[in-house]
Amino acid sequence: MRPRKAARRRYAEQARHKARPDPLWDKSDNAKDARAAKKTRPYANTDFKQAEDGSHCTCPAGKRLYRNGGECTINGYAATKYSGAEGDCVPCAERHRCLRTPDKTKVRQVAFFRGKRDGNESHTDRMKRRIDSDQGKQMIAARFATVEPVFGNLRHNKRLDRFTLRGRTKVDGQWKLYCMVHNIEKLGHHGYAN
Incomplete structure (x- = not known):
């Protein structure tokens, strides 16, 4: 086979490849500008x-x-x-x-x-500052009159200083039973039973 014929056969499909776009088309400055104009800046x-x-x-x-x-x-x-x-x-x-x-x-x-934020201040310190404020003192004073007597009655008079059952549902049932006894006793003492 002659070298010229081999070369023609070898480069016969060259025109097909030349018709393709330049592989570096997106590297030019014009393409970069077009892409930058197309891409919008997200909101900050x-x-x-x-x-x-x-x-x-x-x-x-x-x-x-x-x-x-x-x-x-x-x-x-x-x-x-x-x-x-x-x-x-x-x-x-x-x-x-x-x-x-x-x-x-x-x-x-x-x-x-x-x-x-100040890294030295703990959650406990922030809570102390909140309780020591005027609004915090009012909230604590109201708590002494509303909630704490209930806990004192259940703990000392009813001797609920620990739960005897295990598991969330059982403890919840035991707590509700003691609260129900407290409420019935309160109704009885205030004359609703008479």
Whole structure:
């Protein structure tokens, strides 16, 4: 076989491959600019506006997101979390810019950070501060008149200083029995039995 014929046969299908687009077409500057223009920036927390009273925040589409909980700590920072309503977020036209995975996530959640929380203060210290406040003192005073006498009666007069049964349902039954005896005794002492 002559070398020229072999070369022709070898490169006969070359035209078919030349018709394909350049494999490096997306590496050019024009293609990068086109992709950047097509891809939109997702909404950040700064695009959401928090109400002055902190009860809600407003998304870029004008819908309200409501607080889901009070004080929360995220990575040592004090934050307020908001969550959208499913009826507002699911049909929203801005959903693709608002959520990272719109096909999996139903509603948007946003957190506004207020600064680093003091790491030295424990839950016990915060509870002590809360009880020592004026409102806490009122709550404790009301508790002494409403709840504590019941516990004192059950513990000392009825001698319920420990549960004799094991298991949540059995302990619940024993507790309800003692509470029922306490309530019947209270009715009897106040003249309802006469």
